[in-house]
Amino acid sequence: MSQNTIPKIKGNSFITSDGYKHYLEYWKSAGNSNTIIIGIHGYSDYSNSFKIPANLLNKFDIDFYAFDLRGFGRDVNRGIWFDKTLHIKDVHEFYSLIQKENPKKKIFILGESMGGAIVVSLLRKEKINISGLILVAPAIWDFKKQHFFLSKCLSFFATLFPNLSLSGKRFLSVIPSDNVKMLKEFSSDPNVIRKSTLSSLNGVVDLMNDAYKDFSILFKNPKTKTLLILPIRDYIVPRTPLLKILESKLVKKNIHSNNICIGVFEQNYHMILRDIDGDRVTRELKEWIINNNVCNYLTSFSNPIYRILSSKNYHLLDKN
Numbered sequence: 259m260s261q262n263t264i265p266k267i268k269g270n271s272f273i274t275s276d277g278y279k280h281y282l283e284y285w286k287s288a289g290n291s292n293t294i295i296i297g298i299h300g301y302s303d304y305s306n307s308f309k310i311p312a313n314l315l316n317k318f319d320i321d322f323y324a325f326d327l328r329g330f331g332r333d334v335n336r337g338i339w340f341d342k343t344l345h346i347k348d349v350h351e352f353y354s355l356i357q358k359e360n361p362k363k364k365i366f367i368l369g370e371s372m373g374g375a376i377v378v379s380l381l382r383k384e385k386i387n388i389s390g391l392i393l394v395a396p397a398i399w400d401f402k403k404q405h406f407f408l409s410k411c412l413s414f415f416a417t418l419f420p421n422l423s424l425s426g427k428r429f430l431s432v433i434p435s436d437n438v439k440m441l442k443e444f445s446s447d448p449n450v451i452r453k454s455t456l457s458s459l460n461g462v463v464d465l466m467n468d469a470y471k472d473f474s475i476l477f478k479n480p481k482t483k484t485l486l487i488l489p490i491r492d493y494i495v496p497r498t499p500l501l502k503i504l505e506s507k508l509v510k511k512n513i514h515s516n517n518i519c520i521g522v523f524e525q526n527y528h529m530i531l532r533d534i535d536g537d538r539v540t541r542e543l544k545e546w547i548i549n550n551n552v553c554n555y556l557t558s559f560s561n562p563i564y565r566i567l568s569s570k571n572y573h574l575l576d577k578n
Contacts (some may be wrong), residue, residue: 265351270463272325274351280325281305281332285312287317293364293389293547297324298349298370301378301462302451304331307370310440311531321486323356327376329458331449341457342465346380353386364389366547371495371528372397375469381481381548382472390483390550392543395528399466399499414574431538432493434530437536458535470499477518479509485546486568487539489526496573499530501566511564519546519553520562525567 265275272280283305295362297308310320318575326333328340328348349367357365366389370379374396381391435441438570444450477484488497503509504520512518526533531540544560545552553559 267355270578272352272355276409277488278328278348279334280328280348282323282325283308283312285309285316285322287316287319287321289365291321292317293320294360294364295320295322295324295368295392295547296349296353296356296375297366298369298376299327299330300373302330303371304449305530306331306447306449307422307532307551310536311543312347314537314540315558320544321545323352325352325482328375330451331509336404336449337451337453337458339461340391342376342379342461342468343378345465346383349376350379350384350386353388357387358370364547366390368392369396370393370394370531372465374398374409375465378469378476379465379472382476385481388430388482390408391480391546392487392546393494394487395530396469396473396500397462397491397495398445398470398503399495433491433527434494435527435533437529437532437534440529442466445477455493473500474503474506477503477512480512483550485543486518487530487543488520488562489528489530489533489544490522490524490566491526491572492528493572494528494565497566497571501563504563504566509570510563516550516553519550519559521546521556521558522562522565523558524565 263273263275264279266273267282270282272282276278297312299305299306299307304326308322308324315322327345329335329338353365353367369375369392374393376397376400377391378393378398380386404465420473509518513520521539523530525540526539530536533539542552542556545556
């Protein structure tokens, strides 16, 4: 790869400053859009994961960009884990490129699951002037602290056998969504990673752990208006670590002042934007983009901490 090139979009590719080529998806609205969302996908997934919400958002003149992260989707190095600093750099460069080409438009960054962990760390480390941050079922988890011995074992074996693959069948044994049609397509999609290497699993644990620390700091003093979308029936990411942060006095203050808006969806799953009623969630996300004061009147955003505490836990590591 060439070094120190200017990041650019070429056809259906996003090319970074080190010459790395990412597959790019762009859903353009028919009208004259004044708003852009940049979506960062989750673990084992890829940019096509935003197809359903992006097509709906297009109807409201909101454009949507997403690219396959290094090692995911249609990437030539699919299955290989790249250091989190590279993911953060790539997202930063893509945002800077889109912002430069659209200086008068509102730009939001949306991170889903692992993508949420990446964008949280990006905002913590870099000064970027976005219109808002959207976190959808973010993978924020202090795994190393809560499971010290297990994390040490994972790190040890990942060093010895980095390319040893583990099947993702257990992931599919839980319920990531209630949209059976979508899940069938997901399970047969050749671009979805089904066997993760120990190196990759260790890398995403490291990413989530750092994002937990960054999230703790960022939510006490948010740099931008933030929307947090939490599906209660999340079997993939435990809720307890996130709840510990949300119960902080400083974070609660930001929630009450609408600097942080939390949507709680009791009947939804980890892949919330692709659930059967995912369009309803996307529409409420759209309403927040238009006017973040919706936190004051939409039912999904009322008394979020109380509703989270009152809800049943679905992840094995959460206690009921």
